[in-house]
Amino acid sequence: MIELYLLSIAMLAAAIVAIEIKDLLAAAVAMGIVGFSVAIMFILVQAPDLAIVQIVVEILTVVFFAAAILKTTHTDTTIGKGIQTEAIFPVITFFIFGTLFILLTIYGIRALPPFGSPIMKVASHYIEYGLAQTGASNIVSAIILDYRGYDTFGEAVVLFTSVLGVVTIMRVKGRI
Amino acid sequence: MTNNNINTNQSSQKSTGNGMTVIVKTIARFIAGFIFLYGCYIILHGHLTPGGGFAGGVILSASFILLVLAFGAVEIRERSSYFFASIFESIGGLMFLFIALLGLLTGTFFFTNLLAKGTPLKILSAGIIPLANIAIGIKVGAGLLSIFLALAATHYLMKE
Numbered sequence: 001m002i003e004l005y006l007l008s009i010a011m012l013a014a015a016i017v018a019i020e021i022k023d024l025l026a027a028a029v030a031m032g033i034v035g036f037s038v039a040i041m042f043i044l045v046q047a048p049d050l051a052i053v054q055i056v057v058e059i060l061t062v063v064f065f066a067a068a069i070l071k072t073t074h075t076d077t078t079i080g081k082g083i084q085t086e087a088i089f090p091v092i093t094f095f096i097f098g099t100l101f102i103l104l105t106i107y108g109i110r111a112l113p114p115f116g117s118p119i120m121k122v123a124s125h126y127i128e129y130g131l132a133q134t135g136a137s138n139i140v141s142a143i144i145l146d147y148r149g150y151d152t153f154g155e156a157v158v159l160f161t162s163v164l165g166v167v168t169i170m171r172v173k174g175r176i
Numbered sequence: 177m178t179n180n181n182i183n184t185n186q187s188s189q190k191s192t193g194n195g196m197t198v199i200v201k202t203i204a205r206f207i208a209g210f211i212f213l214y215g216c217y218i219i220l221h222g223h224l225t226p227g228g229g230f231a232g233g234v235i236l237s238a239s240f241i242l243l244v245l246a247f248g249a250v251e252i253r254e255r256s257s258y259f260f261a262s263i264f265e266s267i268g269g270l271m272f273l274f275i276a277l278l279g280l281l282t283g284t285f286f287f288t289n290l291l292a293k294g295t296p297l298k299i300l301s302a303g304i305i306p307l308a309n310i311a312i313g314i315k316v317g318a319g320l321l322s323i324f325l326a327l328a329a330t331h332y333l334m335k336e
Binding site: 053 | 312
């Protein structure tokens with residue numbers, strides 16, 4: 001478990017660098033460090049399906065950011081100006097809600113079952129009978145496409161709707 | 177990437193839209209096919225090994241995005257591939273819906289695993305799961321590619 005804590009510290013440092021650095025390309029690279037640390041964490045807790053998705057999506061995100069930065073500007077002009085007067089109220093609100101969130105998280109983590117021993121009956125049924133009932137040796141595919149196919153269909157509809165939204169906003173025809 | 181490379185890239189794109197340097201073009205042409213093949217492998221083996229429709233689809237779209245980034249934005253090619261990406265997106269979504277509705281058509285419930293289960297760890301097993309993986313792969317790959325092309329095509333709007 002010590003690797004997870006080390007990775008968390010590295011992610012915190014990279015996130016602070018991503019916010020505070022002046023060069024936007026370096027900020028994009030620091031954001032990539034956060035994403036790849038999440039991927040390594042998924043591998044360490046034995047979730048290779050999620051790790052593959054995380055790595056590929058992270059590569060695409062960093063490439064998108066790098067392409068946008070190379071075509072526009074390299075410098076972040078908002079850094080080094082301090083807190084403006086109109087930003088005081090949001091900052092105070094953020095600290096109040098952040099403190100509340102941390103306190104409630106500590107309360108909630110104490111009530112969790114220990115790592116690797118779930119309390120849900122459904123999951124153990126899937127693990128025990130998944131291979132016999134679906135014939136798929138990848139248990140994640142068996143769950144998301146057979147037992148929980150309806151949820152996956154909803155996810156596909158959400159993706160379709162978001163693509164539709166982007167294509168509608170960015171359309172070329174009928175714009176001018 | 178060195179500063180010099182960035183400058184040449186920007187200046188060449190402003191004038192002709194010819195993309196990056198010849199080194200990047202050669203490597204991209206060589207490697208895009210392998211990335212596409214790996215995406216197909218991830219999709220087709222989704223019921224056997226880690227991965228599946230979503231991860232494989234993102235890898236498929238990454239191979240096309242690599243080509244677009246390396247060879248630059250040529251307007252005609254970009255518009256035609258945008259057209260095909262939208263069509264494939266819809267085809268993937270309808271395929272997935274049809275696979276789900278097969279259960280209702282044959283008199284059982286939504287998302288029934290109709291086909292034979294087969295022997296585990298063979299490529300032809302697990303009933304409808306490989307078909308659903310292929311549908312999701314086509315849908316996700318074409319969807320992400322069309323988002324990228326929609327965002328990349330906006331600078332034609334700026335020009336007009």
